[in-house]
Amino acid sequence: MKAFTFQTPTNIRFGAGASSKIGELLKGYKAAHVLLVTDEKVWAAGLTRNAEAAIAEAGIALTVFDGVVVDAPSHVIEAAAEICRERGVDTVVAIGGGSALDTAKLVAYLAKTPDKLDAIYGVDRATGDRLPLLLVPTTAGTGSEVTPVSIVKTPNNEKKAVISPRLLPDCAILDPELTLGLPPHLTAQTGIDAMAHAIEAYTGKIKKNPISDWLALKALALLSANLRKVCADGSDLEARSEMLLGSMLAGMAFAHSPVAAVHALAYPIGEIFHEAHGLSVALVLPYVLEFNRPAAEALYAELSDVIQPGYRRQSDAADAVAFIAEIEAICRDCGVPGSLSAVGIGEGDLSKLAEDAMKQKDRLLVNNPRELDCDQARAIYASALAGRGPAAD
Ligand SMILES: NC(=O)c1ccc[n+]([C@@H]2O[C@H](COP(=O)([O-])OP(=O)(O)OC[C@H]3O[C@@H](n4cnc5c(N)ncnc54)[C@H](O)[C@@H]3O)[C@@H](O)[C@H]2O)c1
């Protein structure tokens, strides 16, 4: 068996109402002044209320930073880190989606180690200390609460990654009650992003390992069994719980066997057309899988009865086709638009999208089960523009 390493937060608290118990946890981290990182919508929805009450009950000072902006722009991260330094914050808590979690990870780091963000983009370049960090996801989701990754939007609208074990939190608190109010379109997009994490981790060419495989398989089983349910009825707490667990397991999986072409082709849609990350992923997912199929047939076949428990295995070829058809059906059933045209993308945009996707060659595309060049990336976008149906070869 190939050698591998595995790293994940040591402290995970999972359960309905878990965020209400954050006060005792913070006392354990000797917190005296907490910065709560969230965004206006999450705050206005009352999702931080229980945590704020618990922090007050514990006699801990609190500064609320509700300035998180989607895709974690660098200037927001730097501003919040400055607030920490100015006000003597000693602990960072985030309650929100991936944008809030990614913001908080770097706020906790930069508040303690005043690096320049430009100096720490990439792998293992953030080597300093950070403030104690607790992450509470409200989408299911990016899995950012258990990954060593923060994705940052730079001033020139590029998405850059800081990848360092320093970004893993001291504690991940998963409270499914906080996801109950996630609207159906966000539920679908974030759930499909989580499925893409599991699929790409499972087919990762370089770092796939037995633990990332087990995590990806369990994640995919949980996510595919519950996504339609929570899109139809967001009040289903058990289904929401399984989605949150699935997205966390998918995060752990891709943290060790990184994502690939689905994400490489999704990023430019977010950067150029400012579409939400999850939607960008969902718009290209079936088409990238179809492109990969010749090289990933056996692996996709292994996933065919994971996402459809009643599916009877036939042959790798047939099972891989069935797997992609079911992913396509999940996207369709959960309301994902069937064409890139739904977000204003036209034929004239495809070359630029493909050129930008190729910028992820060294970080993401290297993990893809099938090599792809710029022309093939453009052809995949063309298939995604043409809409539901077979993609490019
Ligand atoms: N660090 C990682 O490992 C990792 C992995 C994947 C994606 N990401 C990044 O995460 C970001 C996407 O995160 P996301 O998909 O969770 O969305 P998000 O954090 O950008 O939030 C999207 C919207 O959903 C709202 N929202 C969040 N939770 C809600 C709730 N429970 N009820 C109602 N509204 C709610 C937010 O207010 C926001 O308006 C992107 O920047 C992406 O690059 C990071």
Ligand SMILES: CCCCCCO
């Ligand atoms: C290694 C880069 C991780 C990307 C996270 C998914 O957007």
